[in-house]
Every structure is written in structure tokens, then in C-alpha cells.
Amino acid sequence: MSAYDLQHSPCMLQETLQLLDPQPGETLIDMTCGLGGHAVAILEKTADNGPAILIDWDPAMLEAARQRLQQHLPRVQTFTSNFAELPQIMQQAGLQWADLAVLDAGVARPQLVDPERGFGFEGSRLDMRMSEQVGPSAHEIINTASESQLRQILRLTQTPRESRAIASAISRARSRQAIASSAELAEIITEATFRRKRPTRRQPASAMLAFRIYVNRELDHLQAGVEAMARALRPGSGRMVVLTYHSLEFRIVRQTLEKLARGHDAPPWLPDPPDACPIIVSLLDKPLKPSQSEAPTCRSVRLFAARSIECENRAVYGPGSQ
């Protein structure tokens, strides 16, 4: 059995279904199809004729999802694309509005456990690209970026002191021999952050996360994707859910949704400009946390939900904009 055939329980599925409240015939956009866990559950509610666009930039994930989506395939269009390109995808699909949209950020478990992808601590390669559409791999960055560039990347998740220590350890290690696998990288990070006075070995996870985010430009894409999905919702009735897994994703999504709910980019303490155009309203007082019964891999999730509202000045995507 390959990693992509794993049994799969999507995070916070019940909460997602409750907030989206899918109805028969409604149109779905799944920005991060993954293994199709959220998509299948939503498609069951929008049966028999609710169309869907399912996006994932990793072809291996979409291929695996297709097996699970068998019975719904006639009303589904899949796109091996970056979700930040949603406006172009909707044009191509001939879709003007969506009633439902979901974005479940980050990586999927099969990607994490596949040693060839190099996301985990035991990876045999050092790649970390979620898609061939993204630029240089972790191998290229770790082995060729200057020490100060490595430090800057690490600052995404590490303190200045940790960033300095890790960047310098990487620089020393690669001067002897190129760093070839994520297992080697994890070992270098662990050694670099080993503190003699307090002998606790920090997990290398957060430093590895910094490289993963940088390689895939995850935060830029997330911001563009969340804005695009909000603008794609049918005015006045569309609903969206976004699941984030760590504080950097959380902050980007919160800021993006707040901006769209205010309808302008100006600082929140200034009066609203006359052409402010709020396009969503939050469905929650604060982001939801998972219940105790969720899988350990879902414990860090924070869920955002919003509903679309009418605004005359809104940009229109899809065929309606031509």
C-alpha cells in the first residue's frame, strides 16, 4: 500500500459541514482537495447535481482523491493548480460563483510520510516541494543560499539565536559535504539547538517548517487564495471555511478575512472610506478549536468561517467579468 492509499479522516469535518451547511445542487470549490476527505463529505450533501471544482497542486494527491470521488466524478472538475490562481481556474471551468468553499491549508499526511518528498525527519531526499510548479527545492536552497539568507528564512519560526545557530551549523556541515536528505538536515538542526545547560533537544519540526514555507511560498499563496475564495462566493449567500495549522497561517488568514470584512485596506482605527466594500461577515466570534476526539494531527487546527454579503463595488471573477 502506498502512502497515498492511507485511511483518512479530515480535520474538523463535522464543524466544517455544520458551518458550510451544504444544500443539494450547490456549487463547491475545494481549494486543497488532498485525499478528498472534505470534498466527498460535502459532495454527498450537494448530490445529485451540485457541481464542484477540486484543486490541488500536487498531482499525486488529486490522483489519490479520484479513487475516493469515483461516484461523484461526473459533476467534478479537477485542477492541478496553485489555489492562488483561482480566478483563472474559474474562468477555465466556466464558473462565476461558488456557494461553498473550503481551504484546508498545509501538507497532507501522505506527503509528510513519503520519504521521497523530504518533508519529515526521516526523509531520504531533501525536496519539500508540494508541486513541480514551485521553484528551487529545499536541497538547492539549503546547499546554496548564503548563511545570512538561511538565517532570514529560519526567522520565520525560530528566535534570532536559534536561527544563527542553525544557519551556522548548516553552513559548516555543507562545507564538508552537500546535505542530501531531510534526515541529515533534522540531525543538524537538533545538534545545533542542543543546550548544554538545559539538556532538552528541541524537535527540529519548527525549523523544518520554516524551510517548507519558504520553498512553497506558502504564506503568499495562502493570502491570495483566501482572498480569491472569498471573492468567488455567491454574493449574499456563499459560505467558506478555512483551516489553519500554525500561528503564521492563522495570522495571515485572520488578517485577510478581517480586511475583506471591513471592505478596505486602510488601518482599522481610521473611519471606513466611502468606497469601502465589505464582501464577507464572520460566522464565528472567534476561530474554532478542535474537540478532544480529533486525531493528534488535527490538534493545532484553528477553523475560520465566513458568509458572503452583497457589495455593489465587488470585483467579479469568471465569465461574468468579461
Ligand SMILES: C[S@@+](CC[C@H](N)C(=O)[O-])C[C@H]1O[C@@H](n2cnc3c(N)ncnc32)[C@H](O)[C@@H]1O
Ligand atoms: C491538509 S491537506 C488537505 C486535506 C483535504 N482537506 C482532505 O480532506 O483530504 C492540504 C492539501 O493542500 C495542498 N496545497 C497546499 N498548498 C496549495 C496551493 N497553494 N495550491 C493548491 N494546493 C495546495 C497540498 O498539496 C495538500 O494536498
